[in-house]
Amino acid sequence: MSPTTLSAGLEHGHVTFLGAGPGDPGLLTLRAVEALANADVLVAEHEVLDVVRTHAREGVAVVHTDPDPSSDPVPGTGTPQLTVVDGTSATVAAPAVRDAAHLVMEAARGGRRVVRAVSGDPGLDTDAAAEMLACAAAGVPFEVVPGVATAVGVPAYAGVPLRDAEGADVRFVDARTASDRCWTEVGASDGTVVVSTTLDSVAAAAGELVSAGRKPDTPMTVTIAGTTTRQRTWTATLGTVAQTLKQAKVLPSPDGHRPVIAVVGERSAAARREQLSWFESKPLFGWKVLVPRTKEQAASLSDQLRSYGAVPHEVPTIAVEPPRTPQQMERAVKGLVTGRYEWIAFTSVNAVKAVREKFEEYGLDARAFAGIKVAAVGEQTAKALIAFGVKPDLVPSGEQSAAGLLEDWPPYDPVFDPIDRVFLPRADIATETLVAGLIELGWEVDDVTAYRTVRASPPPAETREAIKGGGFDAVLFTSSSTVRNLVGIAGKPHNVTVIACIGPATAKTAEEHGLRVDVMSPEPSVHKLAEALADFGARRRAAALEAGEPVTRPSERRAGARRRRSTST
Secondary structure (H helix, E strand, C coil): CCHHHCCCCCCCCEEEEEECECCCHHHCCHHHHHHHHCCCEEEEEHHHHHHHHCCCCCCCEEEEEEECHHHCCCCCCCCEEEEEEECEEEEECCCHHHHHHHHHHHHHHCCCEEEEEECECHHHCHHHHHHHHHHHHHCCCEEEECCCCHHHHHHHHHCCCCCCCCCCCEEEEECCCCCHHHHHHHHHCCCEEEEEEEHHHHHHHHHHHHHCCCCCCCEEEEEECCCCCCCEEEEEECCCHHHHHHHCCCCCCCCCCCEEEEEECCCCCHHHHHHHCCCCCCCCCCCEEEECCCCCCCHHHHHHHHHCCCEEEECCCEEEECCCCCHHHHHHHHHHHHCCCCEEEECCHHHHHHHHHHHHHHCCCHHHHCCCEEEECCHHHHHHHHHHCCCCCECCCCCCCHHHHHHHCCCCCCCCCCCCEEEEEEECCCCCHHHHHHHHCCCEEEEEEEEEEEECCCCCHHHHHHHHHCCCCEEEECCHHHHHHHHHHHCCCCCCCEEEECCHHHHHHHHHCCCCCCEECCCCCHHHHHHHHHHHHHHHHHHHHHCCCCCCCHHHCCCCCCCCCCCEC
């Protein structure tokens, strides 16, 4: 799709210049999310496309700038191209800044709501400023949604406050455009200097400051990929930074052109970074954790892992199919309408989906649950029911499992319960725990196969190679079937990968498949399992620091290296 094919929407268009922040999607403002949700056209820098696109509505026309390596002898400095994404991609070979400004204004003139997203804050972006002036000159209405500036956000995530109690001056310098006069001024001051530069130019920037009058022993921090789980920070001085980076084997490297933020100054807290480094010291910082579940099933678990600094990667190991004999399910759904049941108990999101699909097949909706008590095994199942329009009457107050549900389930009382029957739609491989418990409480149970679980298709080749080759730092096994299915569709995880299991039965299955179990959840709960993995990572980090060794991720160990067995209980 070319820019000229953008069709008109509103009579009068509008442009929002939006700051996407330094990289962490969580740093988008509420106003930014609102603007993205209402955009007809999204024009985004390549670096922030993944950050902002998540919040754009379905059907939005997406344009991003991307460097053209074929015409760029030095990576990152060539002529960018425009790639328009709308079902299929097409490349427009033209200078990106000019064409982006042209597309923004043309789309706005056509009545479209345009969001122009840049990294950091648009007020500090010279290209965004030029586009704002072009809009103003053309009479195109626009607004600015500020973002967290990279030069401010990255030091905060690196644990380097820019000001102390005495309120020292803070100067910001872009080393790529700084003049001799600029270096002379910041070199003569005693305030904190925040330098935006590239990895292979850090030493040169340090040399400029020393030449301008700063002492070589002035503390300095250098941060790459700030605010993301790829962030790395080195502490040095102006005089030792080149040697520090060389010893860390980051120079020379293919990443030398990548932008970094360096903070220089006695009062910048660079010397106290070990105590203030809250982000990189998270227990699972940078760990790639394999979660053998679908994105829908793993939503809250993945959020929890991210809070520990991990990068979750969901890989479904099972697929859901209709039951082989649907008659039993059909009779049960009809029984719901005719008043056969006092309760219906949902033990999974898939069970909710199966009942909902059967309802839609019969032209029913959530009103068919009127007069029936509804139970959900846990938070995610309850959310699925609420999305269906049904508020559960019972959710476990403790453990989110069949056992936890039974703890809170009331016994059958012939005086207060006019009907003694429970409808239990579930998977074909579900255990009998809930059925037996309900019968013991005096209830009759219609145990109905609502769906079948089968082994999922293999993940992409890249994921399979990462699993077998040690590309993942940990894998969470939430059942014996996830062990068997993952090994079946992708192969056995590498011996450097930390294996975390939800309980003894799952651990036994893992060991039967030749896996060493490192972490065991203290309770049969996926969230307790994630906590146990975080505790394991924290102890591992503390042991490395105590021994004076670098903190590394399991996947960074050499293939075949032996590891000490450590089981969390």
